[in-house]
Amino acid sequence: MTTRDTLPSAPAPTSVSPTAHQVWTRTRGILLALVLLLVAAVVIAALRSGGQHGRLDPRSADPYGSRAVAEILADHGVTTRVVTTLDQARAAAGPDTTLLVAVPDLLTDDQQSLLRSATAASGGRTVLVAPDSPSVGTLAPGVTADPAPSFDTTLSPDCSLPAARRAGTADTGGGVRYSTTVHRADACYPSDGLPTLLRIPQTGEGGDTVVLGSPDILYNNRLDQRGNASLALQLLGSRPQLVWYLPSLSDAPAPDTGDRSLVDLLPSGWLWGTLQLFIAAVLAALWRARRLGPLVPEKLPVAIRASETAEGRARLYRKANARDRAAAALRSATRTRLAPLVGVPAAQAHTPEALLPALSARLGDGQSLHDLLFGPPPRDDAALVSLTDRLDALEREVRRP
Numbered sequence: 001m002t003t004r005d006t007l008p009s010a011p012a013p014t015s016v017s018p019t020a021h022q023v024w025t026r027t028r029g030i031l032l033a034l035v036l037l038l039v040a041a042v043v044i045a046a047l048r049s050g051g052q053h054g055r056l057d058p059r060s061a062d063p064y065g066s067r068a069v070a071e072i073l074a075d076h077g078v079t080t081r082v083v084t085t086l087d088q089a090r091a092a093a094g095p096d097t098t099l100l101v102a103v104p105d106l107l108t109d110d111q112q113s114l115l116r117s118a119t120a121a122s123g124g125r126t127v128l129v130a131p132d133s134p135s136v137g138t139l140a141p142g143v144t145a146d147p148a149p150s151f152d153t154t155l156s157p158d159c160s161l162p163a164a165r166r167a168g169t170a171d172t173g174g175g176v177r178y179s180t181t182v183h184r185a186d187a188c189y190p191s192d193g194l195p196t197l198l199r200i201p202q203t204g205e206g207g208d209t210v211v212l213g214s215p216d217i218l219y220n221n222r223l224d225q226r227g228n229a230s231l232a233l234q235l236l237g238s239r240p241q242l243v244w245y246l247p248s249l250s251d252a253p254a255p256d257t258g259d260r261s262l263v264d265l266l267p268s269g270w271l272w273g274t275l276q277l278f279i280a281a282v283l284a285a286l287w288r289a290r291r292l293g294p295l296v297p298e299k300l301p302v303a304i305r306a307s308e309t310a311e312g313r314a315r316l317y318r319k320a321n322a323r324d325r326a327a328a329a330l331r332s333a334t335r336t337r338l339a340p341l342v343g344v345p346a347a348q349a350h351t352p353e354a355l356l357p358a359l360s361a362r363l364g365d366g367q368s369l370h371d372l373l374f375g376p377p378p379r380d381d382a383a384l385v386s387l388t389d390r391l392d393a394l395e396r397e398v399r400r401p
Contacts, residue, residue, distance in 0.1 A: 056102040056129065056215055058082060058244050063221040069232050070244075072223075078237045084248045086111050092243040095123030095207065098236055099243045102215075104131040104139055106247040112138040123207040125238055129215045130175050140200055140209050142182040150177045150191035150213065154226060159188035161199055163234035167227035172196045175214030189213075210235055323384050324377035331373055334391045341398050363397060 054060025058070035058080050070080040083089050086107070093099055099119060101107075107115065116139050119126045128136065133145045153174040157164035164170075170189065177194035180187065187195035196213035212235070217228040236242050317326040332350065339349035342362060348354035352374050359369050372394060378384040 056218060057246060061220060063219065065220050066218045066244075068220045068223045069218055069229075069236065070242075072229060072233055073237050073242060076233065076237055078240060078242050080242045080244055082244045082246060084246050085251045086115060086247075089243065089245040090115060090118035092241075093118045093122040093124055093126075096239050097122075097241045097243055098125040098127060098239045099245060100127040100129065100236060101131075101139070101245045101247070102129050103247055104128050104135045107135065109138065111251075115139065116141075119207075119209070120202065121205055121207075123202070123205045125208055125210060125235075127210045127212060127235060129212050129218070131211065132176055136176075136178070136211065140198070140211050142185075143178055143180045143198060143200065143211055146177040146179060146194050148177070150174055150194075150196055152191050153214075153216065155189040155191055155196060157188050158190055159186055159195075161186040161188050163231065164188040164197065167231035167234065170227045170231045171216040171222055171225065172212065172214050172231075174216065177213060178211055318381075323381070327377045327384060327387055330388060330391055334395060335373055337395060338398055359398070363394075369394075 054062045054065040056064070056066055058066045059082060061067045073080055081092070083092060089099060089101070101115070104112070112135055126139075128139055131139060131145070133147075136143050136145050150173040153171050154169055155171075155173045156169050157167070159165075164186075172189040173191050173196050175196065177191055177196055178187075178198050179194055180198055180200065182200050184201055186199040188197040188199075189195060198211040200209040200211070202208055216222045217232045223229050223232065314326070317323070335349045335355060336346070338344075338359065339346055339355060342355075342358035344355050344358050352370060355373070356369055363369070372387075372390055378387050
């Protein structure tokens with residue numbers, strides 16, 4: 001026995017299934033990135049949770065709270081009451097009340113319409129803090145928000161409104177800018193020609209609506225700068241009562257009498273969120289995709305005899321009961337070998353019209369040759385073995401001198 005015929009006693013496994021080590025090697029980069037992303041999110045949330053807690057809440061002493069404004073107003077005889085539902089805000093609207101809406105954009109369209117109907121003829125003052133499109137058009141008809149934000153935070157009044165002239169420069173910029181078609185409206189603190197504070201008077205009721213483009217003058221950490229305290233005191237202290245409306249998730253939305261589709265029930269921004277997830281999935285697929293290059297020849301660790309390969313394929317055919325494919329392979333190989341023996345070109349070896357007449361001229365019995373070389377697949381394993389024997393006999397007969 002030669003060395004070439006000797007097989008190792010324990011051949012290496014030929015399975016292509018990845019091992020646990022290979023799976024860990026391929027996925028550890030993704031897992032590390034996810035862990036870093038999670039840690040970064042927790043750190044950012046922890047850092048921002050302290051500074052943003054109680055945002056625009058008159059009970060909060062945090063940097064972005066508004067407790068300092070409430071205390072100054074209390075020193076001047078103005079009482080501050082916090083409400084968190086639309087019904088409470090509508091009931092509080094009146095000629096002796098200033099209603100401050102901290103985050104108007106959180107209200108639904110129906111809630112904004114109901115709030116506007118309650119304050120339009122109340123005779124009191126309504127202060128809207130940084131409303132954007134389209135809520136500002138509902139809460140303050142005739143006012144539109146400019147899509148370009150204001151980048152200058154400290155601005156001068158440049159208007160005839162007494163409260164603004166007395167306060168002087170204030171931090172009303174850095175937020176939303178507005179334009180209005182309402183006559184007798186006071187447009188103050190312009191940035192690039194558009195005001196960041198508007199006062200819209202009510203017709204014949206003595207009340208008004210103040211649209212404030214930035215909440216900075218109400219924050220605890222900005223109140224003592226420039227004329228912020230004076231402007232906040234004059235805007236919120238014109239009536240003896242201040243109702244501070246903080247919209248919350250517990251606030252039940254206004255009843256909707258119309259039919260709403262599934263798209264209407266989805267939260268805002270779902271389209272952009274879905275698009276971002278799709279782009280992220282495409283990038284991940286491109287990142288992890290296999291780069292298929294040219295085939296690289298590889299030396300086998302052992303030499304495998306052709307007979308073993310044939311036996312292995314035969315076992316696979318038998319396991320799958322693929323007698324049709326096995327018979328087709330046997331007949332095709334036989335025709336390929338017989339064609340040059342009877343003078344038929346290799347290109348026409350599998351054409352009955354060319355191969356059978358040449359074989360019949362030498363052996364005769366063309367019908368049996370047709371069934372043998374181009375017939376139907378065998379019915380069972382015994383018929384397949386018989387076909388193999390007959391093909392061998394035919395090839396020996398043709399090769400006989």
